[in-house]
Amino acid sequence: MDRIEELCRQYTDLSDDEIMNIRMMSNMLQPLANLEDADVFIDSPCRNGDAIVLAEAKPSGVPSSYQGSVVGMLAKRENEPAVARTLSLGISTKHMKALTQESNHVIQSVEPIIRGERTIGVLISERRVDEQYLASRRLHLSKNSFEKMADVLTNIENNNAWLTECIEEGLLLINKERTVIFRNSVAKDLYKNLGYVEDVLGQIYDNICLVVPEYQNERSKDSSVETTIGKHTLCIRHVKLDREELELAVVIRDMTWIREQEKELILKSVVVKEMHHRVKNNLQTVASLLRIQSRHCDNELTRLVLGETMERILAISATHQLLAQNGVDQVNIKEVLQTICNNTLRYNASPGFDIDLTIEGDDFEVDSDVSTSVALIVNELLQNSLKYAFTKKSSGKVKVIVTYGVLYSEISIVDDGIGFNVNSIRRESLGLNIVKSLVKDRLNGSIEIKSSKDGTFVSFQFLNQIMESASVT
Structure with a gap:
């Protein structure tokens, strides 16, 4: 097996007849190089889209552009656009600049080698960049x-x-x-x-x-x-x-810049998805550790605190789970709320208690900062509702109502429980402090709480997108 056949079988999908055709043409390279006073090559397309140099001949009358042999080397598309064009279109390409495997600039003219309807290779003539040559052409x-x-x-x-x-x-x-x-x-x-x-x-x-x-x-x-x-x-x-x-x-x-930006966006999306996926996994690991600790704890109050902390962590984890699925920094508000509702029912619904928990209203996208804060707030409010609103009752209804606004949106949690005295809420209540702090400091919004013997209504407003304050110098 000669060198041409060896390279063809290793790098190309040429048939036996096509390889024979290339070998026959290679016998004419030296006379062509001497006639044209140019380096002459035969390249064939590789399976990966580049081309492989199968044969070469250097002119005897003028200096070659090459110091060594390039047979067996790849001709990259970005370095030899004339070769890529002719292989792609099956037509001649004249007088195009190229970069050799030895990093020299040359002028290429390329002719297709066609067998049947297929371009099996190209015949390349190369001259060194020479102003006199350029002027004459x-x-x-x-x-x-x-x-x-x-x-x-x-x-x-x-x-x-x-x-x-x-x-x-x-x-x-x-x-x-x-x-x-x-x-x-x-x-x-x-x-x-x-x-x-x-x-x-x-x-x-x-x-x-x-x-x-x-x-x-x-x-x-x-x-x-x-x-x-x-x-x-x-x-x-x-x-x-x-x-x-x-x-x-x-x-x-x-379109180069546009396509590069699209590729960067895809790459960033993958990175963002992976980041949120890892955060979600880490938060769920912490929640699992708290759950294990709670099971081994004899103190009821400590067990209760650990359970509430675990649910808060899972509320944050829910947002990161949705962000990991989407790969962008935007999630649908109803998706977040549905996940929080499912988790709250899983960990707080009492056996034999019939609870009807529904989500109503508008659906729209919010960024990760808004969604994380909303998840924590709704988690706290639903926990309180399920734990305290339906004492001595066998069933109950809780509605989560979403109302979209151009600047501010609103979420309301309404239950038909026994109600409570709003003025008697303990100031040191951790859950309420978390809710008020998140609404005011993170969401730049406000909260309203109403309650009676017919049930409780809690509503909070929030900016659709959290604006970062600009520093003034």
Whole structure:
């Protein structure tokens, strides 16, 4: 097994016939290198999207751009956009800048190697970056071409061509001969960043086309395709024109920053989910330790305090559990309340007691700070209701009512219990102090408590989003 076959079988999915085709073409590389005074290579696509160098030849008449052999090395998409373009589109790519495996800058021209309908590799010609070479390759237009271009550009100027410099997209205009007769500065800079050495103005569009347009049907005049070239993500729109001198307008929008931001948001979402998941697990571990301690405690008052503390921790944990599921810093208020209600019933409902606990009203999103505070407040209020409101009763009803407001929203807990004297509430009551402190200091809201023999009504208002106070210097 020779080197080409070995590399093909290790890195590519080429068939035996396709490998044979590559081997036959490799025999012609040295004469081509000498004829072109250029380094010549054959690359084939790898399974991971890059390309592998299968064969090479260095020119005998001029210095090579390479000190050693690069056979068996990868050609990265971001370093060799001409290779990536030709492998992707199956068309030629001329005079594009590339970065070699030895970190040298070269000019590449690439031709596809096609077998059947498949591009099995590319033939690459590389020259060192040389100003004399670049000057000799510049486009020379005939007088007739200049006249046509002048007519079109004059027409554009008369229609406020300066507007094309005010848009974020690159713009190309293609004439009937498939030549680029206009480009704005955004398009010029974009192609330069992609590695094209020469100005695209005056070039044949087929040689610089970044993506094959995909029209829906023969009558369709508009095609929009998103593609990735090297490190750039581009949305390329082709629009057929009904003008005598123009065939096509190409609008290129650089979507790289937008796609990178989307990736960062996804990554941050994963990190946030993991963070809330770990906090939830840690809080549940603490709650479990308190539960174990409570079971081994002989003092009834101590057991009661441990149980209340455990429920407060679980109330905080409930918010983090929802945040871990969503991966964002927003949760639905009803989801939080439903979790708190379920936990409260689990740990406070007496055997044989029939309690009807419902949630009514609006549903909306709140951030993690609001949801955590609301969870603790509702947990305290529901605990008090279930423990004290239905003494000597076999059943009862508790409603949690949510009312959304533009700035302030409101949550009310209403029960049909025996009621109590509001003025007789102990000031040292830990539960009430927690509720009042959270409403005032954390939620920037207010609380109202009413009670009679027909039941108890507790309502608190809160800002939908907690604003951090800005420091003044």
